[in-house]
Amino acid sequence: MDRFPVPTTHLTVADQFDGVRLDQFLAHLFPDISRMRFGRAIRARSVQLNGHCAKASARVSAGDQVVVTMSPDDREMVSPEPMPLDICYEDEDLAVINKAAGIVVHPGRGNWKGTLVAGLTYHFSQLSNAAGSARPGIVHRLDRDTSGVMIVAKNDAAHVNLAGQFEQRKVYKEYWALTSGVIDRDSDFVDVRLGPHPRQREKRAIRNRGNDGKASRSYYEVMERFVGHTLVKVVPHTGRTHQIRVHLASIGCPVLADKQYGGRSSLQLSDLSSAFESNEVLMDRQCLHARVLRLAHPRSGKQMEWEAPIPDDFKNSLDVLRSIKKGHR
Secondary structure (H helix, E strand, C coil): CCCCCCCEEEEECCHHHCCCEHHHHHHHHCCCCCHHHHHHHHHCCCEEECCEECCCCCECCCCCEEEEECCCCHHHCCCCCCCCCCEEEECCCEEEEEECCCCCCCCECCECCCCHHHHHHHHCCCCCCCCCCCCCCECCCCCCCCEEEEEEECCHHHHHHHHHHHHCCCCEEEEEEEEECCCCCCEEEEEEEEEECCCCCCCEEECCCCCCCEEEEEEEEEEEECCCEEEEEEEECCCCCCHHHHHHHHCCCCECCCHHHHCCCCEEHHHHCCCCCCCCEEECCCCEEEEEEEEECCCCCCEEEEECCCCHHHHHHHHHHHHHHHHCC
16 A cells, blocks of 8 residues: 655744753644654654764753655545535635534544535645644644644744744634533633643643643633623633633533533433423534634735634523523513
């Protein structure tokens, strides 16, 4: 079986990465590729530092030249698949997508078909290969059941620039969530260390003791309170896996219909009030939406902002909660 074409990426080390380990530098630029995978590539002599093979522990300096040749295994090959895409914006360097809930961004365990990248490769004639051929164009990602705005890189130069902005925390991201429970404070920060859950592989947990966790910080602001629920805006200052979901659960108000962190996988009309006898499902996925994304265009440097409208399931749940709230006045 022919192997997928091997992408080669040329990188220049920026000032902020001076003195960082080689594997850490690569993992910082491409957060969707694990540091372990970069370590394997380095040991396989697929990474060159200033024209020579180096160890993962080698320290890079500002201005150094790094060349990466990632060789994905065959199962990571992406087959283009027709898929409806809600494109908010597009130019020669990037595209902005309003991702629907229920779509996995890139191939992974148990999800080799029907991913967003399959739809992207079908729709766009050119996407960046900087994150590897299994993740064409993918600079950042959203969880499968999180909807909202995502940016896609069309070439490697744009990808490296955008990835750097995410890494340097220069990107403004705003999420809207409906929570189970009423948040008491009007606004606050959640500032904790997150790491793998000690017993459940797919989950993250607060790990403030020792060195198991990584710093994570989110600002939240209550937008509207209902009977037993809250509409909240969350602005993450870091980008840890499941960060917003764990942060809201940590203050006693998990994201609505988030089975992993809230214990319930759906919201039925009858769950909201005894006045409703219908078992109509309002939400069958976590009620979390990436509402706003703002960053500098990789070519012009101009600040650009995109907003993804609230999806129907989220809006319908809000409408019902508002009707109940009005009835309690």
